Amino acid sequence: MSKTHFGFETVDEREKARRVRGVFDSVAPSYDVMNDLMSMGLHRAWKAYTVLVADLKPGQRVLDIAGGTGDLAQAFARKVGSTGMVVHTDINASMLRVGRDRLLDAGLVLPTLVCDAEKLPFARDSFDRVSVGFGLRNMTHKDKALAEMHRVLKPGGKLLVLEFSKVARPLEKAYDWYSFNVLPRLGRFIARDEASYRYLAESIRMHPGQEELKGMMKMAGFGHVDYHNMTAGVAALHVGIKC
Ligand SMILES: C[S@@+](CC[C@H](N)C(=O)[O-])C[C@H]1O[C@@H](n2cnc3c(N)ncnc32)[C@H](O)[C@@H]1O
Numbered sequence: 001m002s003k004t005h006f007g008f009e010t011v012d013e014r015e016k017a018r019r020v021r022g023v024f025d026s027v028a029p030s031y032d033v034m035n036d037l038m039s040m041g042l043h044r045a046w047k048a049y050t051v052l053v054a055d056l057k058p059g060q061r062v063l064d065i066a067g068g069t070g071d072l073a074q075a076f077a078r079k080v081g082s083t084g085m086v087v088h089t090d091i092n093a094s095m096l097r098v099g100r101d102r103l104l105d106a107g108l109v110l111p112t113l114v115c116d117a118e119k120l121p122f123a124r125d126s127f128d129r130v131s132v133g134f135g136l137r138n139m140t141h142k143d144k145a146l147a148e149m150h151r152v153l154k155p156g157g158k159l160l161v162l163e164f165s166k167v168a169r170p171l172e173k174a175y176d177w178y179s180f181n182v183l184p185r186l187g188r189f190i191a192r193d194e195a196s197y198r199y200l201a202e203s204i205r206m207h208p209g210q211e212e213l214k215g216m217m218k219m220a221g222f223g224h225v226d227y228h229n230m231t232a233g234v235a236a237l238h239v240g241i242k243c
Helices: 013-039 042-054 071-080 093-105 142-152 169-191 194-206 210-219
Strands: 003-006 009-012 061-065 085-090 112-114 127-133 153-164 224-230 235-241
Touching: 003 013, 003 194, 009 013, 013 042, 013 093, 013 169, 013 194, 042 071, 042 127, 042 153, 042 224, 042 235, 061 071, 061 142, 071 085, 071 093, 071 127, 085 093, 093 112, 127 142, 142 153, 142 210, 153 210, 169 194, 210 224, 210 235
Parallel strands: 061 085, 061 127, 085 112, 127 153
Antiparallel strands: 003 009, 153 235, 224 235
């Protein structure tokens, strides 16, 4: 079996999938509170910007991959309206369940389905937009997942990859201190799970930087790829067009 990374550890590929599932099974109930605390609310602005760049029109079809508790799916659904469709998906049923309940509470009934981004159960050329918010980092074969996202997009469609990225050099030390000291402690006190938040910090460090991810998206077939740094590169939005 091939090896891969789980944070800073080298593990078998199957072991990584099992551990990632464990992380999200564990954090699902406190995921939204932790997101607000850890990012001091910034994830809301990053997602709002992603929705702006998605530039959705009523009637369009959107696939939200690794959709978790449904922030992006909810915002996209408001944009495409009742004539459009947003499919809310994730590999993890615990995360998806929290998301589905939140969407229902917001008055939205969306098709919600458990699926692996590396094997999407949709025909080619199905969607106007595909999004993946803070999910790509956790996938074992990012190249396969990106190729699948490209396959299911319609020609001219847009992929939006919102993910943690490489922070600007002057901020590196402070960001490292925050990530490896504050995040695991917040995890311990709020989510009763220090290890998952240590994994979060490590997985961000192991994730490809802005230029590398852009190259991977081009390799997956995207004709035009650009990225927008946010909060000095703490997060970046990569946008790929299927030409
Ligand atoms: C940090 S959460 C992001 C949730 C949401 N998109 C957000 O931005 O708040 C990452 C999600 O990626 C999902 N995930 C990990 N590997 C996946 C895969 N191979 N296919 C689909 N989803 C995956 C996890 O289950 C988890 O719900």
